[in-house]
Amino acid sequence: MAEHLEIIEGSKAERYAALLPQIESVLEDEPDPIARMANMAAMLHETFRWWWTGFYRVIGDELVLGPFQGPLACTRIRRGRGVCGTAWDKDETQIVPDVDKFPGHIACSSASRSEIVVPVHDAQGHVIAVLDIDSAELATFDETDKEWLEKMVKILE
Numbered sequence: 001m002a003e004h005l006e007i008i009e010g011s012k013a014e015r016y017a018a019l020l021p022q023i024e025s026v027l028e029d030e031p032d033p034i035a036r037m038a039n040m041a042a043m044l045h046e047t048f049r050w051w052w053t054g055f056y057r058v059i060g061d062e063l064v065l066g067p068f069q070g071p072l073a074c075t076r077i078r079r080g081r082g083v084c085g086t087a088w089d090k091d092e093t094q095i096v097p098d099v100d101k102f103p104g105h106i107a108c109s110s111a112s113r114s115e116i117v118v119p120v121h122d123a124q125g126h127v128i129a130v131l132d133i134d135s136a137e138l139a140t141f142d143e144t145d146k147e148w149l150e151k152m153v154k155i156l157e
């Protein structure tokens, strides 16, 4: 397993394209889902330097905080609540250019201004977690992030 992330430069799509095989190679020999999520969060965060990058896992009828990089965060989110609970409930990636305009947004940190949340599935297609990424700037995430982050989380499926 590589011990260091290669420095990745270029456009957003180029950085995702270079990062994806590195993440695949780091995760390939590790079956534990928490360890896999932890290194995926670390490698995404180190590459893009967002405000907060991490996972919430579906446990019973709640999302529970999982591996992440960044400041401390809310630990439990109910289904349908906030951006994360909505991504889980609708089973659809949520792109939020301005969190103040998302009804019910859960502000774990007042520095967070925009957000993307991507559902993670098991082999049967059930949502088992969400990947939540927060930015301290408005409108950080777009269809390019959606496309690539949906490819990233497939590595976990």
Ligand code: SME
Pocket: 052, 073, 074, 077, 081, 082, 083, 084, 085, 104, 105, 106, 107, 108, 109, 112, 115, 132, 134
């Ligand atoms: N803002 C999220 C909550 C999680 S934190 O941002 C890490 C939401 O509304 O679901």
